[in-house]
Amino acid sequence: MKYLITGGNGQLGSALKNILPKEECLFTDVGELDVTDREAVLEMVEKEKPEYVLHCAALTNVDGCETNIELADKINHLSVEYFAEACNKVGATLFYISTDYVFDGEATSPYGVEKKPDPKSVYGKTKLAGEEAAKQAKKYYIFRTSWVYGEGNNFVRTMLKLSETMGEIKVVGDQFGRPTYALDLAKGMKEAIEKKIPYRDYHYQNSGETISWAQFASEIFEIAGKNTKVIPISTKEYLEMNAEKQVASRPHYSVLETSKLEQIGINLPDWKSSLEKYLVN
Numbered sequence: 458m459k460y461l462i463t464g465g466n467g468q469l470g471s472a473l474k475n476i477l478p479k480e481e482c483l484f485t486d487v488g489e490l491d492v493t494d495r496e497a498v499l500e501m502v503e504k505e506k507p508e509y510v511l512h513c514a515a516l517t518n519v520d521g522c523e524t525n526i527e528l529a530d531k532i533n534h535l536s537v538e539y540f541a542e543a544c545n546k547v548g549a550t551l552f553y554i555s556t557d558y559v560f561d562g563e564a565t566s567p568y569g570v571e572k573k574p575d576p577k578s579v580y581g582k583t584k585l586a587g588e589e590a591a592k593q594a595k596k597y598y599i600f601r602t603s604w605v606y607g608e609g610n611n612f613v614r615t616m617l618k619l620s621e622t623m624g625e626i627k628v629v630g631d632q633f634g635r636p637t638y639a640l641d642l643a644k645g646m647k648e649a650i651e652k653k654i655p656y657r658d659y660h661y662q663n664s665g666e667t668i669s670w671a672q673f674a675s676e677i678f679e680i681a682g683k684n685t686k687v688i689p690i691s692t693k694e695y696l697e698m699n700a701e702k703q704v705a706s707r708p709h710y711s712v713l714e715t716s717k718l719e720q721i722g723i724n725l726p727d728w729k730s731s732l733e734k735y736l737v738n
């Protein structure tokens with residue numbers, strides 16, 4: 458067994474399913490392996506002896522994390538400790554996926570890998586603790602990424618669904634970043650493994666211009682041929698509209714500096730061409 462994958466039914470897990478050789482993979486999701494169960498994690502890793510654990514399971518509902526702090530910590534952080542321990546026992550490499558939410562989100566230029574993290578949400582705090590746990594593995598990769606879309610629930614799908622019934626949609630226009638196609642990220646992980654790049658943390662984000670969520674929505678509608686109008690609103694207006702919900706603090710700036718992977722020769726496609734591929738398929 459070469460790859461043991463967790464969160465196999467999620468966006469990234471599904472993308473990995475499309476590109477990794479089936480016979481070399483064991484895909485699991487919560488039904489096969491609950492990553493919060495330390496004994497189960499140790500038992501499966503010791504039994505399967507993978508070369509790589511691609512740990513994609515996470516609690517990604519950022520608002521949900523605010524009200525489920527214990528569960529968020531178990532899935533996003535403690536599970537990584539279990540995998541680091543298990544990987545060390547069998548000599549496997551742990552591949553952990555993290556997020557721009559580990560930063561304060563207030564920068565005005567791209568976050569370098571070495572920039573000091575300062576998470577403002579439960580999701581960001583638990584993912585940062587997960588990174589620290591991943592570093593307990595003797596062999597590890599950490600890829601921080603952002604605004605991921607693929608198979609499953611995501612911003613692109615939500616916008617397309619809303620456009621079926623709404624002529625205009627209010628979307629936040631003062632939070633900026635770059636989207637990342639899950640299939641590109643999966644390919645980047647595979648490339649990193651094949652190239653045997655040095656064990657450490659990296660930033661993986663699709664390249665291209667920095668945009669707001671509102672601009673991203675406009676681009677989605679343009680490529681998909683929808684007439685829905687996008688009305689940019691401020692984060693403040695968005696929070697007022699959702700006053701009854703417990704909304705997590707969102708980064709105003711989510712652009713990651715990706716030169717470490719670029720220098721190694723890992724492909725970081727332009728987000729616009731990847732979005733076109735995603736919407737055309």
Ligand SMILES: NC(=O)c1ccc[n+]([C@@H]2O[C@H](COP(=O)([O-])OP(=O)(O)OC[C@H]3O[C@@H](n4cnc5c(N)ncnc54)[C@H](OP(=O)(O)O)[C@@H]3O)[C@@H](O)[C@H]2O)c1
Pocket residue numbers: 463464465466467468469470486487488490491492493512513514515516517518532554555556557584602603604605606609
């Ligand atoms: N999505 C983004 O925008 C984004 C941005 C930056 C970083 N990331 C990171 O990228 C990685 C992959 O994200 P994704 O978008 O593929 O997430 P996703 O679509 O939410 O998939 C996560 C998967 O983990 C599963 N899971 C949850 N709890 C579990 C448990 N206790 N045991 C086993 N599996 C469990 C989920 O199952 P259920 O659906 O049944 O709960 C789901 O299938 C995560 O580490 C995430 O933090 C994502």
